[in-house]
Amino acid sequence: MQRLPMGSAWMEAAGDVTRAQAYRAAAQEIRQRLDAHFDPDEGVYVCRFANAADRPSAAPARRLDMAVPLGVIHAARAEGPHSVLDPKALATLARLEEFFEKKYPINQERASDCAPAMGRYAHDSYCSGGAYYFSTFGAAQFYFRFAEAIGRGAMIPVSAGNRTLLADMLGEPRAALAAASVEPPFRERLFKAFLARGDMFMAMVRAHTPASGELSEQFDQTTGAQTSAKNLAWSYAAFVAAFASRRAARRLMAC
Structure with missing residues (x-):
């Protein structure tokens, strides 16, 4: 979806107004369809629809799916809906972490400096059913991308969907994050917290x-x-991508 607006601008600069408009319309349609994947009752983006009415009623095994956070990082949106800064996307990843932490025995026995190994979805029956290297690297990259966004000065929205998560990352009470966005006194701490969280997955x-x-x-x-x-x-590509995002974030820390 990120490429469609870029393509639209390129076609417009080339004088092809018709294609530029078509690309913008396609991007808008995709955004609207992605918005429909949010289940307000569960507070997460669901991966699939189970009926033709386009409602977030996917089969229980696929309601939570690592494909959502992976889609977010692959789309590489800088901010806004469906980016790593989207409170709904962060809440979806957090719910997946909770699920796999309980599901996988290796997560219950992990060291204190390790985040949970991540799978794909509940009742995954392919081979051992996970954990997956690319899923765990994907979670790391999500947090590194978030840290990078903070370092670049992006506004970090605070909502009911992510206030508790952000407060926990900072070790602050929820009331400290009552504003619509993270205030400057918390930004550096949040940057370091998200970078550290990514390191735990690594x-x-x-x-x-x-x-x-x-x-x-x-x-x-x-x-x-x-x-x-x-x-x-x-698996190797996911490692390279996660490491590149970590390096980009750390460069901003050094600035």
């Missing part, structure tokens, strides 16, 4: 990566042993 992967550095598709949710496709390109 630490979880490191704890379940063999000395060879090879990354399969999954590491077993009970034993941590590698399973599923060996040397999966997506």
